[in-house]
Amino acid sequence: MTNYAALLKESGLKATFQRMNILEVIEKYGHMSVEDIYEEVIKVHPSLSLATIYKNIILMMEKGVLVEVPIAGKKSKYEISKVDHMHLICTECGEVEDRPCLDSTDKILHELIEQEHFKLKKRQINLYGVCEKCQMQEAS
Amino acid sequence: MTNYAALLKESGLKATFQRMNILEVIEKYGHMSVEDIYEEVIKVHPSLSLATIYKNIILMMEKGVLVEVPIAGKKSKYEISKVDHMHLICTECGEVEDRPCLDSTDKILHELIEQEHFKLKKRQINLYGVCEKCQMQEAS
DNA sequence: GTATTTGCAAATGATTTGCAGTGCT
DNA sequence: AGCACTGCAAATCATTTGCAAATAC
Numbered sequence: 120m121t122n123y124a125a126l127l128k129e130s131g132l133k134a135t136f137q138r139m140n141i142l143e144v145i146e147k148y149g150h151m152s153v154e155d156i157y158e159e160v161i162k163v164h165p166s167l168s169l170a171t172i173y174k175n176i177i178l179m180m181e182k183g184v185l186v187e188v189p190i191a192g193k194k195s196k197y198e199i200s201k202v203d204h205m206h207l208i209c210t211e212c213g214e215v216e217d218r219p220c221l222d223s224t225d226k227i228l229h230e231l232i233e234q235e236h237f238k239l240k241k242r243q244i245n246l247y248g249v250c251e252k253c254q255m256q257e258a259s
Numbered sequence: 260m261t262n263y264a265a266l267l268k269e270s271g272l273k274a275t276f277q278r279m280n281i282l283e284v285i286e287k288y289g290h291m292s293v294e295d296i297y298e299e300v301i302k303v304h305p306s307l308s309l310a311t312i313y314k315n316i317i318l319m320m321e322k323g324v325l326v327e328v329p330i331a332g333k334k335s336k337y338e339i340s341k342v343d344h345m346h347l348i349c350t351e352c353g354e355v356e357d358r359p360c361l362d363s364t365d366k367i368l369h370e371l372i373e374q375e376h377f378k379l380k381k382r383q384i385n386l387y388g389v390c391e392k393c394q395m396q397e398a399s
Numbered sequence: 400g401t402a403t404t405t406g407c408a409a410a411t412g413a414t415t416t417g418c419a420g421t422g423c424t
Numbered sequence: 425a426g427c428a429c430t431g432c433a434a435a436t437c438a439t440t441t442g443c444a445a446a447t448a449c
Contacts, residue, residue, distance in 0.1 A: 244383075410442095413439090415435080
């Protein structure tokens, strides 16, 4: 995805410079906290305000463009909506990586939910641990 | 579990009235935000301060007595540490319910992680949707 | 008795809001 | 032109901190 203007318009939002900046930065890094986004975005557009980021994150979540990734012990990060996946979250460096959801996991979860009378909307599978990079640093 | 005094001492913490109150309330309701805990706990112990709750939640998480359950769009809730399980989170009423993790899910995740050079510490499987109670209310 | 813990009040930090001005379409 | 959006500053809300008094052991 590169055409943020189209994505925004499809979602009923005006394609402002600020919004495109925010989306570009999130896409580039994958998962970003509000502060992360702010720090990156002002490199390109120094007058962009934090308030604008907050307002737009909320708006773009409502429109389904962004998704919140809440993380134990840290601030939430935000990602661009994409097909279902799991998160590997490093408790040392805070990095988040995506991995595809396995079909079998998928099937099992759906079966479970059917038995439950629970109307499933969204799954969030987060695996907390130490990433390869941080493991190597620990070893040294 | 009922013996909070023992649990606390095993964890190297003094068994104060305040801490036992906090644990009782979390156990009783299952999953509680800071505010939830505060509102319940002052019914029994009106002078207990919010600061004490914050300090103790942090302490008890460090000692492994409590676990944070971060939730998209809401404040984190806290639960007493227990065997691995999934959460069904109602996006309408905010209720969180536990369900056992399925063995097959378990095995799949562990295999995946071994391929990854990722040192897994903890899993968090959250299923967001609408609970039975809220579905019935919608219908009416 | 001593180290820990509590509760208060103040400090800090994060997020939200109102509004006047600006920019997309 | 008209409505939606931005940026600022102020307001609000959440969390943390410092410290004197109280409590567990």
